[in-house]
Amino acid sequence: xxxxxxxxxxxxxxxxxxxxxxxxxxxxxxxxxxxxxxxxxxxxxxxxxxxxxxxxxxxxxxxxxxxxxxxxxxxxxxxxxxxxxxxxxxxxxxxxxxxxxxxxxxxxxxxxxxxxxxxxxxxxxxxxxxxxxxxxxxxxxxxxxxxxxxxxxxxxxxxxxxxxxxxxxxxxxxxxxxxxxxxxxxxxxxxxxxxxxxxxxxxxxxxx
Numbered sequence: 218x219x220x221x222x223x224x225x226x227x228x229x230x231x232x233x234x235x236x237x238x239x240x241x242x243x244x245x246x247x248x249x250x251x252x253x254x255x256x257x258x259x260x261x262x263x264x265x266x267x268x269x270x271x272x273x274x275x276x277x278x279x280x281x282x283x284x285x286x287x288x289x290x291x292x293x294x295x296x297x298x299x300x301x302x303x304x305x306x307x308x309x310x311x312x313x314x315x316x317x318x319x320x321x322x323x324x325x326x327x328x329x330x331x332x333x334x335x336x337x338x339x340x341x342x343x344x345x346x347x348x349x350x351x352x353x354x355x356x357x358x359x360x361x362x363x364x365x366x367x368x369x370x371x372x373x374x375x376x377x378x379x380x381x382x383x384x385x386x387x388x389x390x391x392x393x394x395x396x397x398x399x400x401x402x403x404x405x406x407x408x409x410x411x412x413x414x415x416x417x418x419x420x421x422x423x424x425x
Contacts, residue, residue, distance in 0.1 A: 223247050227257070237401055241394075245347055251397050258401040294406035296336035296399055297326070298392040303413040306386075307379035309369060319411060336405050343390035353422040360386065376414075376424030386414055 223244065230240040237258060244254045304316040326332050348357060363370045364383035371377055389412035396408030 223249060238398060241398055241401060245350065245394075248350060251394070255397050255401055296338055296396060296405035296408040297411055298338045298340050298396050298408060299323075299411040300339050300388055300392070302381070302388055303385055303411070305379075305381040306413045307369060307381070308377040309371075312377065314413070314415060316413070319413060322411060336399075338395055338399065340388050340392035340395045340410075342384070342387040343394060347394070348387065348390055351421065352419070356422045372424040382414060385412075386419075388412070389414065389416065 226235075226240065226243050226247070229235050230237070235243070241254055241258075245251065299319075303319055306316070308315050326335070345357070360372075360378060361383045363372070363378040364380055367380040369377055369379050389410070392410040392412050393416075396405075396410050399405050400408055
């Protein structure tokens with residue numbers, strides 16, 4: 218049944234009945250993995266009559282060009298998706314995963330001269346229905362409840378929840394989706410989601 222619905226969705230996209238953004242959104246809701254969606258879009262050209270979505274990406278994302286040796290302008294390939302909110306996820310003193318990790322990366326990008334040679338985008342919070350495609354409703358509610366307690370709480374020996382953790386996690390998911398969407402739309406060739414908390418500590422119904 219899911220394969221049939223996805224085929225119908227894909228056919229509508231090819232006919233130009235829906236935009237790329239809407240195709241991505243509906244495919245995710247059908248349970249199609251994000252890498253699969255991105256691969257499908259990369260393998261086919263957008264239909265000529267596809268209507269533009271109301272907002273294909275944040276206004277902050279603008280094409281930036283850098284000069285090559287022959288003085289011609291080249292299209293920037295890499296987009297960084299970041300928001301200062303990721304610095305507000307707190308961990309216990311001495312924990313190796315802390316805000317200084319992102320601060321060091323940002324400083325490195327700036328001092329290396331790469332900052333103005335990259336595309337930059339600010340993510341939005343991911344919808345609860347998208348997060349529920351990966352995590353159980355019980356786990357989502359647990360993290361939301363612990364964040365609402367406004368104090369540092371350990372999910373386990375290595376995973377810490379603070380007041381802003383749940384909101385940061387939703388923005389982190391949104392950052393990954395933003396990067397995939399912008400790659401699918403041809404805005405960039407690849408992306409780097411500079412986020413916290415790190416997703417590798419997120420299993421379906423628990424941290425680790």
